[in-house]
Amino acid sequence: MPNNTSGTNYIQALTAGLWRENPTFRLLIGMCPPLAVTTAVKPALTMGLSVIFVLVCSNFVVSLLRNLLKPHLRIIMFTATIATFVTICDLYLRAFQPRMSEVLGPYVPLIIVNCIIIFRAEVCASKSDAIISILDGLGSGTGFTIALCILGGIREILATGQIFEIPVMPAGFVPWAAMQMPVGAFVTLGLLLGLASLLTSGKRS
Amino acid sequence: MDRLYVLLMGFLSVIIVNNFVFTKFLGTCPYLGVSGRLDSALGMGLAVTFVTALSGILTWLVDFYILTPLHLEIIRYICYIIVIAGAVQLVEMYVRKFFPSLYDVFGIFLPLISTNCVILGVCLFIGIWGTNNLLEVAVLSTGTGLGFTLAICIMAGIRETMMLADVPECFKGAPITLITAGLLTLAFMAFAGMIR
Numbered sequence: 001m002p003n004n005t006s007g008t009n010y011i012q013a014l015t016a017g018l019w020r021e022n023p024t025f026r027l028l029i030g031m032c033p034p035l036a037v038t039t040a041v042k043p044a045l046t047m048g049l050s051v052i053f054v055l056v057c058s059n060f061v062v063s064l065l066r067n068l069l070k071p072h073l074r075i076i077m078f079t080a081t082i083a084t085f086v087t088i089c090d091l092y093l094r095a096f097q098p099r100m101s102e103v104l105g106p107y108v109p110l111i112i113v114n115c116i117i118i119f120r121a122e123v124c125a126s127k128s129d130a131i132i133s134i135l136d137g138l139g140s141g142t143g144f145t146i147a148l149c150i151l152g153g154i155r156e157i158l159a160t161g162q163i164f165e166i167p168v169m170p171a172g173f174v175p176w177a178a179m180q181m182p183v184g185a186f187v188t189l190g191l192l193l194g195l196a197s198l199l200t201s202g203k204r205s
Numbered sequence: 206m207d208r209l210y211v212l213l214m215g216f217l218s219v220i221i222v223n224n225f226v227f228t229k230f231l232g233t234c235p236y237l238g239v240s241g242r243l244d245s246a247l248g249m250g251l252a253v254t255f256v257t258a259l260s261g262i263l264t265w266l267v268d269f270y271i272l273t274p275l276h277l278e279i280i281r282y283i284c285y286i287i288v289i290a291g292a293v294q295l296v297e298m299y300v301r302k303f304f305p306s307l308y309d310v311f312g313i314f315l316p317l318i319s320t321n322c323v324i325l326g327v328c329l330f331i332g333i334w335g336t337n338n339l340l341e342v343a344v345l346s347t348g349t350g351l352g353f354t355l356a357i358c359i360m361a362g363i364r365e366t367m368m369l370a371d372v373p374e375c376f377k378g379a380p381i382t383l384i385t386a387g388l389l390t391l392a393f394m395a396f397a398g399m400i401r
Contacts, residue, residue, distance in 0.1 A: 028379050030234075031233040031234055031237065032231055032232075032233050032234070035233060036229065036230040075290065079290060080283060080286070083286045084283060086282055087279065087281075087282050087283065091279070105333070106329040106330060106333060109325070109329055110231070110325060110326060110329070112282060113286075113321065113322050113324075113325045114322075115234055181390075181394065182394075183388075183391045183394070184387075185230065186386045186387030186390055187384055189383050190376075190379075190380045190381065190382075190383030190384035193379055193380040193383060194373075194375050194376040194380035195375075197375045197378075197380065198375035201375060
């Protein structure tokens with residue numbers, strides 16, 4: 001589509017993922033990492049950055065390959081591309097961030113089956129040119145990262161009274177151990193989603 | 206006898222104590238998406254169990270007999286994902302050819318489960334647990350699939366009842382499902398630490 005690649009198109013591709021199509025709060029896809037790695041902000045941020053990297057790279061490659069894709073082999077092509085970049089990411093984390101790599105453990109390779117990346121490849125990258133795809137990947141990835149950090153921040157503050165390992169709560173604060181457990185993840189995300197749908201329904205009426 | 210005991214404990218452990226949905230958050234997408242009705246939840250669960258068992262065994266074989274001896278650990282994830290996609294494709298073709306009635310039940314779920322985190326999760330966790338014989342791998346991966354079936358069926362049962370409940374407008378759908386899931390997790394936490 002070389003005709004309508006005006007500036008607004010690029011901006012739209014970049015900002016769509018931030019709120020209107022925010023993967024976690026609005027589309028409800030890729031729900032495993034938001035629940036699993038958000039015990040604190042730091043792993044959440046690492047996870048988010050890894051997803052941005054994989055998303056941008058795989059969107060770029062899929063967009064370049066889009067004319068060669070055969071419909072029935074599409075998904076396997078997508079997953080093979082994604083798996084390649086996830087391997088790069090995993091090796092990088094293992095080499096330069098060994099502690100984070102240990103904390104995230106199998107959730108880094110599990111980015112491969114994160115629905116966000118396949119969804120973006122299917123919806124956007126397999127139909128539009130390389131620059132739009134990169135911007136789209138960047139936008140969706142950032143939206144995802146923000147969601148992860150909000151969730152991680154809430155859980156870290158309530159569970160330990162710290163954020164980035166700096167104490168922020170008053171001295172008399174009793175940590176809520178439950179927030180560190182799976183329960184905390186599910187309930188916090190549920191409440192946040194309720195809040196998100198409250199905000200959007202208010203805007204619409 | 207000892208080995209049988211270990212196997213049995215491992216089996217119960219992955220179903221109840223270390224249930225993948227409740228403790229590792231794997232397979233949350235279908236868990237929230239397909240748990241609307243009990244019969245479709247059961248179909249999804251059984252399809253996942255079957256593919257989990259199959260691909261758990263296949264990836265372990267690939268890993269143990271091909272990748273590790275050749276020192277090709279670097280392409281492990283790519284191999285895993287291709288084996289899983291292949292297994293799903295095979296199951297789909299086989300079921301369509303020989304059990305058309307079953308295909309109508311499973312049909313729509315089969316392509317979906319190739320990107321289900323439970324399946325890749327099992328393959329990865331089997332590596333992490335350091336399981337080193339085929340029987341254990343088979344038992345653990347089948348158990349994981351059954352654990353997923355259990356979780357999604359409980360959820361579907363609750364959601365069918367919840368259709369009648371008066372939920373605030375903005376919490377309808379996913380939010381209330383997540384909160385219910387949180388409470389279920391709390392219930393399952395009672396089993397924590399019982400085995401291993």
